[in-house]
Amino acid sequence: MNAIIFYRLANYLYRKKIPLLPVLFKYLIFFVFNSVVPYSVVIGRNSKFAYGAIGVVIHSRTVIGDNVIIGQNVTIGRQLDPRGVPSIGNDVYISAGSRILGDIKVGNNVIIGANSVVIKDVPDNSIVAGVPAKIIRTIDRSIYDLFENIY
Structure with missing residues (x-):
């Protein structure tokens, strides 16, 4: 079982403007995987969470490209500046425990080491x-x- 399945369902319902169900899927992800993966996040094709997405926190305005693997206990969010959130390119491997913070861009074909x-x-x-x-x-x-x- 992987949180990406629940996210994809919630995101589909959100884009179709179906009320309430996306919120229920968001809470299901939280209770099952102890993760915050909002339905408004954009996650590209073939991207997935390692170990189901245990402890992953993603900001609601984040954009994540195709073929990205996100390890457990990863945080992708903003710093104190409320305007900027990260943008992740294609073919990125984000290792366990990494933090990606602020108005930054992670390019294509990148590996982010554990606990970075x-x-x-x-x-x-x-x-x-x-x-x-x-x-x-x-x-x-x-x-x-x-x-x-790995893929």
């Missing part, structure tokens, strides 16, 4: 890690070539 705190833009084809996160390596091939049996 990302508070600045991340360019395409990068691996970042640390607190605060810094580029530790650039890559010239798909991140999914680096992993075995």
Whole structure:
């Protein structure tokens, strides 16, 4: 069982302007997975949560691209500035415990290391890690070539 299924149903109902049911799915995700994944979030095709989405918190205005894997206990949200929320590109792997905060853009083909705190833009084809996160390596091939049996 994965929270992405419940999110997709809630998001579909939200886009069709069906009242109440999206809210019920949001609370179901909270009670089953201890996660906050609002129905208004935009999550692209083939994106999924690792371990069902245990402890994941996502801001309601976040945009997440295609083929993104979000690990457990990840937070994607704003800092104290109420205007900016993160935007995540395509083909991104967000490792367990990571925090992506503020009005930033995470590029395509990126790996975010475990327990990293990302508070600045991340360019395409990068691996970042640390607190605060810094580029530790650039890559010239798909991140999914680096992993075995992950997708």
